[in-house]
Amino acid sequence: MKTFDVAIAGGGLIGGTIAFELARAGLHVAVFDRQQPGEGSSWAAAGILSPAPENAGMISTVPLGRASLQLYPEFVASVEESSGQSAGYRARGTLEALFSTDAQEKLSTIIALHHGLGLKAEPVSAEDAREMEAALSPDLEAAVFRPDEACVDNRALTKAVLIAAERSGVKLFSGSNVQSIAKNGGRCAGLIVDGKKIESRWTVIAAGCFSAEIEGAAQYAPVRPAKGQMIALRGKDFSIERVLWSDHVYLVPRNEGRILAGATVEYVGFEKNVTAGGVQKILTAALELVPALADAQIEETWAGLRPDSPDHLPIIGPTDLDGLLIATGHFRSGILLAPITAQLIREWITMQNVTVEWARFSPTRFGEVARATNS
Numbered sequence: 001m002k003t004f005d006v007a008i009a010g011g012g013l014i015g016g017t018i019a020f021e022l023a024r025a026g027l028h029v030a031v032f033d034r035q036q037p038g039e040g041s042s043w044a045a046a047g048i049l050s051p052a053p054e055n056a057g058m059i060s061t062v063p064l065g066r067a068s069l070q071l072y073p074e075f076v077a078s079v080e081e082s083s084g085q086s087a088g089y090r091a092r093g094t095l096e097a098l099f100s101t102d103a104q105e106k107l108s109t110i111i112a113l114h115h116g117l118g119l120k121a122e123p124v125s126a127e128d129a130r131e132m133e134a135a136l137s138p139d140l141e142a143a144v145f146r147p148d149e150a151c152v153d154n155r156a157l158t159k160a161v162l163i164a165a166e167r168s169g170v171k172l173f174s175g176s177n178v179q180s181i182a183k184n185g186g187r188c189a190g191l192i193v194d195g196k197k198i199e200s201r202w203t204v205i206a207a208g209c210f211s212a213e214i215e216g217a218a219q220y221a222p223v224r225p226a227k228g229q230m231i232a233l234r235g236k237d238f239s240i241e242r243v244l245w246s247d248h249v250y251l252v253p254r255n256e257g258r259i260l261a262g263a264t265v266e267y268v269g270f271e272k273n274v275t276a277g278g279v280q281k282i283l284t285a286a287l288e289l290v291p292a293l294a295d296a297q298i299e300e301t302w303a304g305l306r307p308d309s310p311d312h313l314p315i316i317g318p319t320d321l322d323g324l325l326i327a328t329g330h331f332r333s334g335i336l337l338a339p340i341t342a343q344l345i346r347e348w349i350t351m352q353n354v355t356v357e358w359a360r361f362s363p364t365r366f367g368e369v370a371r372a373t374n375s
């Protein structure tokens with residue numbers, strides 16, 4: 001029987017970043033992943049780092065997103081230093097293009113909303129927007145520039161985090177299926193992995209959209225998969241500098257010249273097919289935003305599964321079972337929220353206290369409903 005200070009189920013960006021953070025705090029940490037770590041949602045994402053809420057329901061995650069965005073430069077620097085690999089971080093802001101005839105009205109509303117939430121946002125005229133990004137459609141009416149926002153190459157970052165974690169002493173077990181949590185005397189005492197007990201003082205469930213399948217975790221992490229399809233394009237004779245948005249699509253530049261376009265949000269179970277309808281939807285909106293993409297080469301298409309919770313908010317923190325913590329449900333923002341999630345879990349494990357308010361994200365909030373559904 002192996003014994004660790006912390007056993008983590010899931011080696012995506014969330015589990016990997018928590019492991020790296022805890023190992024640097026001097027803890028003996030193990031991560032168990034049933035596939036090759038880093039090949040789940042964290043591989044499939046676009047890597048946009050934007051705390052701006054997509055709708056009113058997401059406003060409560062803004063403080064968490066802002067705190068995480070602030071941690072990003074230092075997080076990337078420490079990961080790159082420890083791993084010797086680049087994470088493809090681009091801190092150049094994001095530009096949201098408005099096309100509607102009521103664009104000016106919409107612009108004022110967006111700017112006021114952002115400022116009310118403490119987020120930087122600047123109104124930009126159509127001419128200035130095209131000055132910033134020459135490839136933008138001539139049809140746009142106005143734009144919003146969010147100077148603090150950024151993007152990162154999530155595939156490179158996740159790989160680098162896992163290397164950095166291992167170099168910091170984390171034991172990474174690939175091809176290791178976590179079946180259930182292990183209980184002992186009314187507390188969580190580790191994990192059952194491929195029929196064997198792994199003993200730990202602390203246990204963290206970070207298995208993305210599969211977290212609810214781990215026996216004993218479903219009541220705290222009732223997540224389901226939200227499929228997202230993506231396309232990687234390579235433009236001919238043009239590039240974009242920063243993340244571009246419209247109401248229907250986002251475009252994300254990578255340092256090696258590709259432009260990622262995404263993404264659909266579909267509730268179709270665990271299948272990850274790329275569909276004609278999904279590709280059509282993304283490409284139609286992408287060409288509306290940047291017409292020159294019509295000549296771009298399609299280099300890759302893929303789909304991934306975001307971990308979505310019943311209220312679409314992340315699930316982070318201790319449960320009512322001593323020793324068991326949850327870190328999942330990050331839905332569309334898990335790349336952004338990885339550093340703050342790791343910081344909060346480290347603070348709780350080492351001090352039983354946290355420096356950022358997290359009650360809203362408690363794994364105990366699903367209570368009786370989840371217990372009844374999952375019993």
Ligand SMILES: Cc1cc2nc3c(=O)[nH]c(=O)nc-3n(C[C@H](O)[C@H](O)[C@H](O)COP(=O)(O)OP(=O)(O)OC[C@H]3O[C@@H](n4cnc5c(N)ncnc54)[C@H](O)[C@@H]3O)c2cc1C
Binds near residue numbers: 044331
């Ligand atoms: C198309 C798309 C675009 C996105 N774009 C963005 C974006 O721009 N910005 C952003 O912030 N977020 C984005 N996201 C969301 C982000 O990718 C996720 O929120 C984040 O990656 C979740 O990380 P994770 O580590 O929890 O999950 P994952 O990366 O899925 O990792 C979970 C790991 O757990 C393992 N696992 C599962 N079950 C078990 C088990 N029983 N035993 C052992 N291991 C197990 C899996 O093999 C996997 O490696 C996007 C997601 C998608 C799909």
